[in-house]
Amino acid sequence: MSRSEKSSSRRDFLCKMIALVPTVSVAAYLPFSALRTSTAQAQTNSPTQTYSPKYFTLEEWVFLQAACERLIPADENGPGAVELGVPEFIDREMDGPFGHAANWYMQGPFATAQPELGYQSPLTPRAVYRAGIAAVDAHCRKMFSNKSFSELPITQQDSVLTGLEKDALDFDNVSGKSFFGFLLQNTKEGYLADPIHGGNKNMGSWKMIGFPGARADFIDWVDKYGARYPLSPVGIAGGKG
Amino acid sequence: MAMVDIKKPQVDAVLIGFGWTSAIMGMELTEAGLKVVALERGENRDTSPDFAYPLIADELTFGIRHKLFQNLARETLTIRHSPKGKAVPYRQLGSFLPGTGVGGAGVHWNGQHWRVLPEELRLKSHMTERYGKRFIPADMTIQDFGVSYDELEPYFNQFERVCGTSGKAGNLNGTIVEGGNPFEGQRSSEFPLPPLADVYGASLFAKAAKDLSYHPFSEPAANASRPYTNPYGAQLGPCNFCGYCERFGCYMYAKASPQTTILPILTKKPNFELRTQSNVVRINHDAQGKRATGVTYIDAQGREVFQPADLVVLCAYELNNTRLLLLSGIGKPYNPATGKGVVGRNYAYQMTGGVAVFFDKDKPMNPFIGTGAGGQVIDDLNGDHFDHAPLGFIGGGYIGVIQTGGRPIQQMSLPKDTPQWGAKWKQAIKDHYLYTVNIQTHGTVMAHRDNYLDLDPTYRDVFGQPLLRMTFDWKENDIKMTQYVTGKAREIARAMGGKSIEAKMKQFGDHYDTRVYQTTHNVGGTIMGDDPKSSVVNRFLQTWDAHNVFVMGAGVFPQNIGYNPTGLVGALAYWSARAIRTSYLKTPGPLVQA
Numbered sequence: 064m065s066r067s068e069k070s071s072s073r074r075d076f077l078c079k080m081i082a083l084v085p086t087v088s089v090a091a092y093l094p095f096s097a098l099r100t101s102t103a104q105a106q107t108n109s110p111t112q113t114y115s116p117k118y119f120t121l122e123e124w125v126f127l128q129a130a131c132e133r134l135i136p137a138d139e140n141g142p143g144a145v146e147l148g149v150p151e152f153i154d155r156e157m158d159g160p161f162g163h164a165a166n167w168y169m170q171g172p173f174a175t176a177q178p179e180l181g182y183q184s185p186l187t188p189r190a191v192y193r194a195g196i197a198a199v200d201a202h203c204r205k206m207f208s209n210k211s212f213s214e215l216p217i218t219q220q221d222s223v224l225t226g227l228e229k230d231a232l233d234f235d236n237v238s239g240k241s242f243f244g245f246l247l248q249n250t251k252e253g254y255l256a257d258p259i260h261g262g263n264k265n266m267g268s269w270k271m272i273g274f275p276g277a278r279a280d281f282i283d284w285v286d287k288y289g290a291r292y293p294l295s296p297v298g299i300a301g302g303k304g
Numbered sequence: 305m306a307m308v309d310i311k312k313p314q315v316d317a318v319l320i321g322f323g324w325t326s327a328i329m330g331m332e333l334t335e336a337g338l339k340v341v342a343l344e345r346g347e348n349r350d351t352s353p354d355f356a357y358p359l360i361a362d363e364l365t366f367g368i369r370h371k372l373f374q375n376l377a378r379e380t381l382t383i384r385h386s387p388k389g390k391a392v393p394y395r396q397l398g399s400f401l402p403g404t405g406v407g408g409a410g411v412h413w414n415g416q417h418w419r420v421l422p423e424e425l426r427l428k429s430h431m432t433e434r435y436g437k438r439f440i441p442a443d444m445t446i447q448d449f450g451v452s453y454d455e456l457e458p459y460f461n462q463f464e465r466v467c468g469t470s471g472k473a474g475n476l477n478g479t480i481v482e483g484g485n486p487f488e489g490q491r492s493s494e495f496p497l498p499p500l501a502d503v504y505g506a507s508l509f510a511k512a513a514k515d516l517s518y519h520p521f522s523e524p525a526a527n528a529s530r531p532y533t534n535p536y537g538a539q540l541g542p543c544n545f546c547g548y549c550e551r552f553g554c555y556m557y558a559k560a561s562p563q564t565t566i567l568p569i570l571t572k573k574p575n576f577e578l579r580t581q582s583n584v585v586r587i588n589h590d591a592q593g594k595r596a597t598g599v600t601y602i603d604a605q606g607r608e609v610f611q612p613a614d615l616v617v618l619c620a621y622e623l624n625n626t627r628l629l630l631l632s633g634i635g636k637p638y639n640p641a642t643g644k645g646v647v648g649r650n651y652a653y654q655m656t657g658g659v660a661v662f663f664d665k666d667k668p669m670n671p672f673i674g675t676g677a678g679g680q681v682i683d684d685l686n687g688d689h690f691d692h693a694p695l696g697f698i699g700g701g702y703i704g705v706i707q708t709g710g711r712p713i714q715q716m717s718l719p720k721d722t723p724q725w726g727a728k729w730k731q732a733i734k735d736h737y738l739y740t741v742n743i744q745t746h747g748t749v750m751a752h753r754d755n756y757l758d759l760d761p762t763y764r765d766v767f768g769q770p771l772l773r774m775t776f777d778w779k780e781n782d783i784k785m786t787q788y789v790t791g792k793a794r795e796i797a798r799a800m801g802g803k804s805i806e807a808k809m810k811q812f813g814d815h816y817d818t819r820v821y822q823t824t825h826n827v828g829g830t831i832m833g834d835d836p837k838s839s840v841v842n843r844f845l846q847t848w849d850a851h852n853v854f855v856m857g858a859g860v861f862p863q864n865i866g867y868n869p870t871g872l873v874g875a876l877a878y879w880s881a882r883a884i885r886t887s888y889l890k891t892p893g894p895l896v897q898a
Contacts (some may be wrong), residue, residue: 134725168380255712256364272737279362279546281673288504292529
């Protein structure tokens with residue numbers, strides 16, 4: 064598919080979505096599968112904030128929400144990736160130095176090499192996401208009666224993600240394994256990084272694991288062997304978790 | 305070659321790069337009355353505002369996105385596993401993290417401040433004497449440094465005083481002192497500061513190690529345990545165990561760095577000038593390559609500038625020092641096919657392994673309580689402190705618990721069978737984050753004939769100059785070493801009282817993996833020695849070829865030592881500076897006759 068065709072189809076999709084949903088809020092971008100799951104889970108998945116993606120298109124955004132929630136699902140242990148704003152984190156990263164591979168050596172020639180010699184693709188992370196999401200959704204439509212990734216039941220979503228992880232899905236324009244690698248890395252980053260970067264809302268993951276965040280001063284607790292650190296986390300921008 | 309746009313007035317000495325060795329040289333040469341210019345490719349930066357709290361407590365920006373390190377978009381190197389392979393660029397930072405900017409890697413090191421073992425400085429002689437010539441494999445090109453521990457002792461001492469290093473002597477003037485490292489070379493005085501306090505995990509390690517008849521002690525730490533004023537008058541504050549040390553600048557003025565220990569004094573001197581965003585691209589020299597005339601650099605505006613100087617000191621990161629000599633045509637490039645030539649010879653790295661100890665939930669280990677250095681270590685399996693004859697390898701390493709932080713993206717240890725994602729991964733981070741202690745093993749890598757550095761034939765930097773090419777892979781000797789040492793670490797781990805343990809170490813057949821952080825302890829390429837046929841610089845770090853060119857840094861190590869390199873790098877810089885001040889400046893010429 065050429066670039067212009069792709070853009071045009073994306074525009075069509077967006078127009079349809081806007082027509083369907085008068086107020087375009089983040090809630091409207093929720094994965095359909097999440098809406099079909101149990102009420103309790105759907106509630107924990109509902110982001111309270113509104114955020115409009117700057118880089119991702121509407122259909123990419125829908126994919127991202129669904130995929131992040133499978134990578135780190137909400138459950139009785141604590142919040143999932145969507146509740147903590149991980150898609151927002153990833154969208155913001157796409158427009159930063161990481162998304163543009165601004166600090167990577169990106170001069171050619173680009174050769175294939177043993178995996179131990181590291182990333183050798185000319186594609187920036189933002190390009191990998193764009194091509195990767197399109198390829199996965201196309202794959203899903205072909206395999207599952209024209210349903211996109213986000214429309215699949217979660218067991219099928221998991222098997223698609225596992226296929227990417229194991230490099231079992233072969234795409235023309237992007238390595239599925241590389242795409243999965245960025246997606247998983249960035250999802251964990253958004254889940255565990257300081258909230259100033261857009262994810263880990265209310266320091267939800269830090270509270271779950273017991274990390275005090277940016278407190279960064281533990282001189283009075285060094286010799287308290289075996290005693291749980293008593294203070295809740297703080298973030299760089301202030302505020303307690 | 306482009307025309308030079310600007311020619312600067314002559315100076316006595318030019319320093320290439322502005323990290324630890326440059327700060328030391330700058331201090332020494334200005335004290336000798338020389339007019340000194342330091343050229344740093346990166347930007348200026350200081351504790352305030354660049355490392356200030358709370359922005360420094362940001363794992364993503366500093367730890368994961370590498371804010372303080374070399375920007376590979378401008379310059380990197382290529383890597384391959386053997387001389388037959390095709391090298392590809394190190395496009396993303398992974399295995400090692402070269403610094404850039406004022407302070408260099410001295411800003412974001414941990415402060416693990418070791419000396420060297422006396423036998424490691426004369427490794428080839430020592431191994432030959434004890435085990436016979438045939439004990440050294442044919443393709444292993446180890447050699448002696450050409451300087452002895454006793455000669456360097458005053459300079460180790462001096463660098464520790466500058467850094468305000470915290471520790472406990474184990475060998476004070478030949479007397480073994482309880483609580484220190486009984487295997488170390490003798491010290492002429494106690495550490496300037498007492499050891500840092502131990503976190504829980506380190507104390508459990510020390511107890512288990514002692515029960516197994518090892519000799520645990522506090523790792524020497526250039527993280528101040530008390531307020532300290534160094535001999536230059538620079539002041540350090542005490543470390544508060546913030547857990548943001550390696551990969552970060554220290555907001556507490558507690559970690560020794562050029563900024564905290566030397567620059568406040570050096571940068572005020574009238575005979576010293578620092579120029580940042582000045583990227584040296586070559587060393588200029590006379591037609592025979594026997595005498596440098598100065599250096600050429602590209603300034604922030606892209607102009608080519610010639611800086612004439614009587615003395616040129618390479619103080620860049622060790623890989624860049626090798627590259628600059630190769631780009632400048634100083635010294636004969638090494639050829640692995642013939643074994644002839646020296647520049648790029650004996651590149652080596654560091655071997656690391658570890659054991660994770662998982663505890664039950666009644667024992668929170670609070671991993672976020674961290675210092676860059678310190679903790680408890682043993683040296684029983686380093687150097688030649690144990691009989692190598694039945695083991696069939698050369699080298700060793702230290703084992704210890706040095707809890708540097710619990711930053712959750714990078715420092716999360718999970719059992720191997722944990723899925724990488726999904727509800728089970730999430731369960732695992734909740735179950736293990738607070739309850740895990742990591743034992744590290746950190747050891748030698750020997751030099752081998754086909755591990756080396758040269759210029760890449762294909763890839764170029766932002767200025768159009770060839771990148772450095774690294775040819776390196778793990779060798780059998782070093783895998784044997786880590787399997788032995790990490791195997792012993794596993795025994796200590798079992799005795800620590802956890803519910804389960806998991807060891808991680810290199811296996812035979814493993815290739816060097818550039819994607820996974822190991823250490824920024826790259827060594828060799830501009831090695832020191834007593835013979836111009838097998839070394840680039842003499843025992844005073846003066847190049848054999850051009851007497852007014854000196855090379856600092858871990859590039860002068862003929863093979864890697866078991867310890868972290870910075871203590872030896874700093875001491876060698878003071879040792880070299882002393883030779884320049886007492887001998888070279890009086891009668892410029894070779895300090896050692898070839």
